[in-house]
Amino acid sequence: MNDHDQTDRSPTTPTRGLILGIETSCDETAAAVVARGSDVLSSVVSSQVDLHARFGGVVPEIASRAHLELLVPVVAQAMVEAGVASNDLDAVAVTHGPGLIGALLVGLSGAKGLALGWGLPLVGVNHLEAHLYAAQLEHGEVLLPQMVLLVSGGHTQLVLVDAPGEYLLIGGTLDDAAGEAFDKVARFLGLGYPGGPAIEAAATSGDPTAIDFPRAMANSGFDFSFSGLKTAVINHVRRHREVATDDVAASFQAAVVDVLALKLARAAAEHAVAGVALAGGVAANSPLRERVASDAARAGLQCLVPGREYCTDNAAMVAAAGWYRLVSDGPSGLELPAVPGLRLG
Structure with missing residues (x-):
């Protein structure tokens, strides 16, 4: 029997620990090689932002077609680098959910072909779990338990990490995710796509105290709601046509950061964690990064904030998560399905 027979599901500890990660859950085609879950040997990301910008958001069919064209050269570049x-x-290792079904299938099919052709185990990775490993790619020892704020275009979650692979969802979004709210507000203000960087750029010239936008559910529970904030922004601009766009952007951003940081700090205190971390695309937001680091320092907690290249979707985090899954659970098998609604845990 081949050492990498796909029917062998028993946990294993490979001697070299070199994992090829593949990520195609949304609009980035990415591949990376990571050793033992932490040493990034290469990380290649081909972004589709320009393809989707004129539509104001990701178009699933365009994303899938782009992945088909880009996957092979991106993997080849990652291997060479x-x-x-x-x-x-x-x-x-490959992301098999959550995400856009067509996009997931491109990466999953490519990964299965490579695993079969090369005689290697295939490891399915939850995209959300992969984000939990992003911060540790650039940091040393991670103090556990840890409270992670996972905040992106599709998700806003507080996750308690007790150990690798052991997670408890503390809170999530009840409507719009924070990144989704950034995109919608930026589109309404005519600032362009993607919304996060566009709002942050405009906010640098604005007054974050100019408009007192609501901080929904800031002091109740650990769930999030940003739909009302988005509506408040729209209504305010329609009532006050003369308002400066930069002030709106800065005040909106301040409201989002306040809620995210307050709930992270309260969750960390309530669960007596040793550290906090940021993950996901919105973790690239400078005011959020600064606020979380300041709060953590004041509370005496370790704070892990990933470099901006690891905030957005990438395959290094997929390879890292894949290493831990391979060691603990063994291979996934070639029957691994794409699960667009896959949940954490």
């Missing part, structure tokens, strides 16, 4: 060949690898 890492200086490895297929026989150096221990496994192929």
Whole structure:
């Protein structure tokens, strides 16, 4: 029997620990090679932002077609930059959910083909779980338990991490995710796409105290709601046509950051964690990063904030999560399905 037979599901500890990660859950085609879950040998991301910008958001069909064109060259570049060949690898890890079904299927099909052709185990990775490993790619020891604020275009969650693979969802969004609210407000204000960077850029010239936008559910529970804030922005601008766009952007951003940071700090205190971390695309927001770091320092907690290249979707985090899943659970098998609504835990 081949050492990498896909029917062998028993946990294993590969000697080299080299994992090829593949990520195609939304609008980034990415591949990376990571050693033992932490040493990034290469990380290649081909963004589709320009393809979707004129539509004001991701168009699933366009995303899937772009992944088809880009996956092979992106994987090849990641392998070359890492200086490895297929026989150096221990496994192929791939995002199998959540995400856009067509986009997921492109990456999953490609990963299955590589695993089968190279005689390697296939490891399915939850995209949300992968984000939990992003911060530790650039940091040393991670103090556990840890409270992670996972905040992106599709998700806003507080996740208690007790150990690798052991998670408890503390709170989530009841309507719009924070990143979704950024995109919708930016579109309404005519600032362009993606909304997060556009709002942050405009906010640098605005007054964050100019408009007192609501901080929904800031002091109740650990769930989030940003739909009302988005509506408040729209209504305010319609009533006050003369208001400066930069002031609106700054005040909106301040409201989002306040809620995110307040709930993270309260969750960390209530669960007596040793550290906090940010993850997801909105974790690239400078005011949020500064606020969370300041709050953590004041509370005496370790604070892990990923570099901006690891905030947005990337395959290094997928490879890192894949390493831990391979060691603890063994291969996934070639029957692994794409699950667009996959949940954490």
